[in-house]
Amino acid sequence: MRVVLVQPSLEDFYTTPHRLSALGAFCVKSLLENQGHHVTLLNYPLVAKKPRPVKRPSWANHLEPFLLEERGPVSYFTGWYRWGLDTEEEARDILSHGPDLVLISLFAHAYSEEVLTLARACGKIPVAVGGAGVSVHPEPFVREPAVDLVLAGEGEVLFREYSLDDLLSRIGGDKLIRTSRYCTADEMVPVISETTGGRTHRQAATLLSRGCPRGCRFCSNSLTQGTSLRRLAPERIARAFRNYLAVPDPRGPRRLTLDLEDDNLLFSRDYLRDVLDRLSAEWQRAGRDSQDLFLTAENGLDYELLDGAFLEELADRGFRQFNFSLATADPGRLEQENRFFAPEKWRSHLAYLKEKGIPAITYFICGLKGDTREGIARTLQLIHREPTQMGISLFYPVPGLEGFSGSDPYGGVHPGLSRGSMAYPWSGALDTSALVTAFRLARLLNLMKNEREAVLHEDLILTILREKRLYTYGRDKKKIPVPMQDGDLVSLTLEGLTYPQTR
Numbered sequence: 001m002r003v004v005l006v007q008p009s010l011e012d013f014y015t016t017p018h019r020l021s022a023l024g025a026f027c028v029k030s031l032l033e034n035q036g037h038h039v040t041l042l043n044y045p046l047v048a049k050k051p052r053p054v055k056r057p058s059w060a061n062h063l064e065p066f067l068l069e070e071r072g073p074v075s076y077f078t079g080w081y082r083w084g085l086d087t088e089e090e091a092r093d094i095l096s097h098g099p100d101l102v103l104i105s106l107f108a109h110a111y112s113e114e115v116l117t118l119a120r121a122c123g124k125i126p127v128a129v130g131g132a133g134v135s136v137h138p139e140p141f142v143r144e145p146a147v148d149l150v151l152a153g154e155g156e157v158l159f160r161e162y163s164l165d166d167l168l169s170r171i172g173g174d175k176l177i178r179t180s181r182y183c184t185a186d187e188m189v190p191v192i193s194e195t196t197g198g199r200t201h202r203q204a205a206t207l208l209s210r211g212c213p214r215g216c217r218f219c220s221n222s223l224t225q226g227t228s229l230r231r232l233a234p235e236r237i238a239r240a241f242r243n244y245l246a247v248p249d250p251r252g253p254r255r256l257t258l259d260l261e262d263d264n265l266l267f268s269r270d271y272l273r274d275v276l277d278r279l280s281a282e283w284q285r286a287g288r289d290s291q292d293l294f295l296t297a298e299n300g301l302d303y304e305l306l307d308g309a310f311l312e313e314l315a316d317r318g319f320r321q322f323n324f325s326l327a328t329a330d331p332g333r334l335e336q337e338n339r340f341f342a343p344e345k346w347r348s349h350l351a352y353l354k355e356k357g358i359p360a361i362t363y364f365i366c367g368l369k370g371d372t373r374e375g376i377a378r379t380l381q382l383i384h385r386e387p388t389q390m391g392i393s394l395f396y397p398v399p400g401l402e403g404f405s406g407s408d409p410y411g412g413v414h415p416g417l418s419r420g421s422m423a424y425p426w427s428g429a430l431d432t433s434a435l436v437t438a439f440r441l442a443r444l445l446n447l448m449k450n451e452r453e454a455v456l457h458e459d460l461i462l463t464i465l466r467e468k469r470l471y472t473y474g475r476d477k478k479k480i481p482v483p484m485q486d487g488d489l490v491s492l493t494l495e496g497l498t499y500p501q502t503r
């Protein structure tokens with residue numbers, strides 16, 4: 001059977017390469033090819049070098065008062081973009097492959113409109129949809145006449161329990177097919193997916209494990225992967241890496257950053273050591289210099305499970321940057337979110353990294369239920385005091401999380417608003433003004449710690465600190481006050497801050 005497997009083009013203010021890795025789609029491709037099918041994988045968000053500006057949808061109009069023509073280090077998002085082709089072009093391209101079945105993969109429910117629009121453009125060819133974004137809330141796809149099959153669950157289980165002939169024979173009946181279990185470690189498929197590349201460097205992503213037993217309330221990992229941790233056998237990852245390296249690089253040997261996309265890499269040090277040893281051995285077997293293999297964990301390392309010696313070991317083994325996720329540092333919020341907080345460990349890791357000159361980013365979530373301006377200001381200040389850049393994640397719900405379940409998880413609001421860039425007041429704790437202001441403040445505090453950049457924007461920084469009011473650069477690079485800023489949050493956050501900090 002000829003199958004075209006698609007990761008559709010998507011629209012947003014921004015995206016990151018590792019989000020576009022299509023690891024799930026590559027895994028399904030491998031499973032179907034092993035069953036003898038001819039599979040073409042079209043990862044549309046990565047086809048064009050750059051995203052194109054397109055018209056912002058009307059459901060994002062709540063952001064209108066906060067968006068301005070601005071640039072520079074304290075700005076919010078400005079342009080709405082499309083990564084990939086227009087829907088009609090996508091559909092023409094898909095149909096040109098003569099598929100018997102089009103399988104559309106959705107990694108996050110926030111982009112469901114892109115999937116529904118593409119399904120409608122595919123004409124009479126049978127269309128099935130699946131992926132994490134479908135599994136958490138299949139109902140809108142079941143209701144859509146252009147979708148013939150809705151596949152809810154992990155691909156490794158679905159495509160073992162059902163052959164494609166089984167699936168096609170279901171068309172016309174109950175279109176929702178849901179797995180009743182999660183995949184085992186042996187069923188997992190190792191995938192190395194290349195995301196971006198330049199003249200001297202390329203980037204790829206992989207995933208070693210599934211599931212997490214920790215149960216942080218804001219996290220959707222367990223909704224699609226379950227609560228028991230399963231890990232790919234290290235020798236299978238190594239084989240996948242060997243196969244990846246065996247494909248000649250058209251640009252000649254380039255450095256590689258391999259992102260380990262797992263949420264919980266550190267649960268077993270021996271396992272991680274084994275994997276890293278094997279990756280390094282494969283890299284060297286391919287004749288590559290060990291200094292040219294960089295490792296990252298973009299989804300963040302569980303800093304509580306690290307100690308100084310292991311941090312040092314990971315740095316020696318090729319981690320060139322460390323991402324830590326605090327989630328929240330507000331004591332009242334930690335218990336409610338079932339989240340740990342070990343500030344002394346976090347600080348000592350940052351001190352070590354500073355000494356070694358290794359960059360660190362500390363992430364936190366803003367907009368959780370119960371968040372207050374005081375709590376967010378404290379978290380911003382707490383991270384600002386340490387030798388780390390900060391990353392702010394504006395809370396967005398995934399269907400199935402507490403408060404966002406049932407047949408209408410978004411309470412009648414457009415699902416596209418569950419993009420992190422939307423600053424939508426999902427929990428009701430902070431409004432859009434406070435969320436956008438927190439985002440700008442995080443950028444300002446990062447700027448203040450970046451000596452090389454800060455010196456170029458000293459006037460902007462000093463004006464903001466003096467007036468306790470946010471400014472940005474307008475169209476003609478002139479300083480302009482930020483409209484609709486949350487003055488209380490600005491004052492609380494900037495209280496006591498000086499620039500430079502030693503002055």
Ligand code: SF4
Pocket residue numbers: 212213214215216219220221263264
């Ligand atoms: S945030 Fe991380 S540690 Fe917490 S449940 Fe999710 S994956 Fe597990």
